Amino acid sequence: MKTFQTLAEVAALVGQDVAESDWITVTQEQVNLFAQATGDHQWIHVDVERAKAGPFGAPIAHGFLTLSMLPRFFESALHILQTRMGVNYGLNKVRFTSPVPVGSRLRARMKLLACDPIDNNGMQMTWEVAVEREGVTKPVCIAESIARSYP
Numbered sequence: 001m002k003t004f005q006t007l008a009e010v011a012a013l014v015g016q017d018v019a020e021s022d023w024i025t026v027t028q029e030q031v032n033l034f035a036q037a038t039g040d041h042q043w044i045h046v047d048v049e050r051a052k053a054g055p056f057g058a059p060i061a062h063g064f065l066t067l068s069m070l071p072r073f074f075e076s077a078l079h080i081l082q083t084r085m086g087v088n089y090g091l092n093k094v095r096f097t098s099p100v101p102v103g104s105r106l107r108a109r110m111k112l113l114a115c116d117p118i119d120n121n122g123m124q125m126t127w128e129v130a131v132e133r134e135g136v137t138k139p140v141c142i143a144e145s146i147a148r149s150y151p
Contacts, residue, residue, distance in 0.1 A: 002078045007123040007149055010080060011115040018127075019077035021108045023134065024069060026061045028102045034065040048102075056099050063096035066106065066131055066141045073108035073129065074147070083149045089124065092144040098136065105134040113144065122150040 002019045004010050010018070028048065035041045043050045044060055051059035071088065100106065114126040124146060131141040 001076060004078065004080045006082045007080060007115075007151060010078075010112065010125065011123060013112050014115050015112070017109060017111045019110045021073035021110075022076040023105045023107045024072060025105050026065070026100055026102055028059060031059060031061050031065060031102055034062055034068070038062070038064070040064075056101060058101040058103070061100040061102065061104070063141065066096065066100055067094060067143060069106065069131070070108070070129060070143065070145055073131070074110070077108065077110055080149060082151050085150045087148045087150075089146040089148050092126070092146065094141070094143045096141050098133065098138045098140045100133060100140050104140075106131055106140065107134075108132070118148060120150055122148055124148050 031045050035046050040062055044054055044056070045051070045062055046059065048059050109130045109132065111128040112125060113128050116124045118124045125148075127145045127147065129141075129143045129145050130139040131143075133140045
């Protein structure tokens with residue numbers, strides 16, 4: 001976990017790799033709950049026996065489940081002490097570049113692409129987030145995430 005005192009400390013790191021999250025294991029229970037919440041019950045995610053005979057040899061996580069882990073990755077990767085609130089402002093780009101078999105361990109690497117002042121002394125930060133699967137060189141997801149933080 002990287003800890004910063006102020007938003008200005010983070011802003012000084014534009015163009016750099018800033019942080020790396022803890023590892024998170026993707027479970028079948030998470031996949032099933034995500035399917036229930038979203039209505040996406042495609043067999044490749046929730047039918048374990050059928051998925052074993054499918055193209056990936058196991059059930060895989062939904063791409064959007066992987067994407068929904070971004071806040072958790074950020075929470076374990078960096079903390080800015082002199083902020084009172086952070087807001088997810090959206091995404092510019094997202095690609096799901098490789099499957100995530102259930103049981104995989106994932107982590108994220110964050111590179112700060114831009115940091116711009118906004119109203120109320122806040123800062124809008126654009127992050128390139130590469131979600132990695134343990135033991136695999138190709139990222140499973142690459143996203144450009146925008147967050148706003150306020151002191």
